[in-house]
Amino acid sequence: METFDYVIIGAGSAGSVLANRLGEDPASRICVLEAGPTDWHPYIHLPAGFIKTFHMKSVNWAYSQEPGPWTGGRSIYAPRGKTLGGSSSINGHIYNRGQRQDFDTWAQLGNRGWGYPDILPYFKRLERRVGEGDETYRGREGSLTVTTMDWQDPLCEAFMEGAMSLGIPRNPDYNGAIQEGVSYCQRTIENGLRMSAAKAFLHPARKRGNVDVRTHAHVTNLIFEGKRAVGVRYLKGGKGGTPVEVRASKEVILSGGTYNSPQVLQLSGVGSPELLQPHGIEVRHALPGVGEGLQDHYAPRSVARVKNIRTINELRRGVSLWVEALKWATTRRGLLSLSPTMVYCFWHSGETTESSDLQLTFTPASYKEGVQGQLEDEPGMTVASWQQRPESRGYVRIRSADPFTQPIIQTNYLVEEIDRRVVVAGMKLARRLLASKPLAPYYAYEDFPGPKVQSDDEFLAAATERGTTTFHPGCTCRMGPADAKWAVVDDQLRVHGLQGLRVVDASIMPRMISANLNASTLMIADKASDMIRGKTALEAVRFPVQA
């Protein structure tokens, strides 16, 4: 059996950063196991290819969620990347870190070293910010290029004017001191191409020679000796493939993402005995928090029909598309270099809310049934709105002992009353934004939820009918102290009660943050790499004391 120092499961956002940082020690040998293929497909690299990879099963787990009490009986589609770069290879490219209070809350839950001043240096170390940014908050020398949307569109400008007319200020950098306000999006796109975690971190790491990346390697379970994880079993070639075992002399690191990391733990006998025993899985280590606590952002998309101007819906067809293709080929700009969202707006649902609890996005395009993936034929513009820090929690639980059967994903969207209230407030604000004076020359009428919807109950019914995931699941292997019964890993991301095993990915977040999750997942992995290597953590940022 082959032995490496570290075996990393999953070459996604977190796995790519880990491979890079751990591989900086020339003496270390690292094996990265990825269930999906290499990231060769052009649709991964072309930003507008998002709309294609969204449903492309060759690079996407293409999961479905269980219907929840507030999803109107619908089971919502849940894409996840299955290729080098993981979800960062099929995501919407948005770079958004979240707010100071998100991470301070993690620390208050008993996680030492995870407060905002502690984690900010890692955000800075990772990024190469191109464009505006205060040096206290932004990094210029990392590998992850972060640019600002460069598409000049009168609808985007009018939307931002509209926001300002409602008292929402323009914010030059929502990843700086303050998140609130309206801005063009910051994106992981460079020179008209996607900057995935694989591109920024994994591919450069492979060139060093001590990182062995194996694709089509579907991990079925962990190998233990007593309470110590000593290796990993995978099927080479995926389902029906050859069983292979690799050993880790130092550590096994699970970076399979929010849905698959708890699944691998459960398949390996780590989890709640009540869940595992009926599936005939021997309980190696009882840990009831595994898979529990799932959180995600739930967004209804409000749509208005547009007049007097062309939207992306028309530009992506016929001769216009050929013109755009030529523009991309010659300048790397234009429609094909765009992320699916262009303007961000952070605001609060009530005057007494301390920090923005609403995230709204604007796109001069509209989607069939409000789900990204298929554009509508007639001109449209969309505002998606969601509660940034939902209270509702669900779970990920194995459906069977077969590693190729997708786990049960229950998000429980909107089960908490506060989430329903904030989502309704978001839809009302979306209506005011779309109907604002600066957008009036282009606004034909509201298509969804439509003028008949007036009361809070009607808005809620509309949210139930059409809300979707914003693809930000987290919190299924939560970080917390040993005496918290929900906790799966400690603040060094070591699995409680076991040795030689860490979980490092979006699943370790103890609470949902006010952001899309890619930036913070990369940060988690970068910070974890210092812990694993026994290095002193980067010095915390000292903020001037406010007078």
Ligand SMILES: Cc1cc2nc3c(=O)[nH]c(=O)nc-3n(C[C@H](O)[C@H](O)[C@H](O)COP(=O)(O)OP(=O)(O)OC[C@H]3O[C@@H](n4cnc5c(N)ncnc54)[C@H](O)[C@@H]3O)c2cc1C
């Ligand atoms: C469609 C979509 C749009 C999104 N848009 C944005 C956005 O615009 N901005 C943003 O910040 N975030 C966005 N996100 C979310 C963000 O990309 C993810 O939160 C982040 O990439 C998660 O990183 P991770 O390392 O936890 O998991 P992933 O990046 O998903 O990596 C997990 C990896 O593990 C592999 N794996 C899983 N199980 C196994 C197994 N058994 N054996 C071997 N390998 C396995 C997977 O194939 C995958 O490569 C989006 C996500 C999606 C799906």
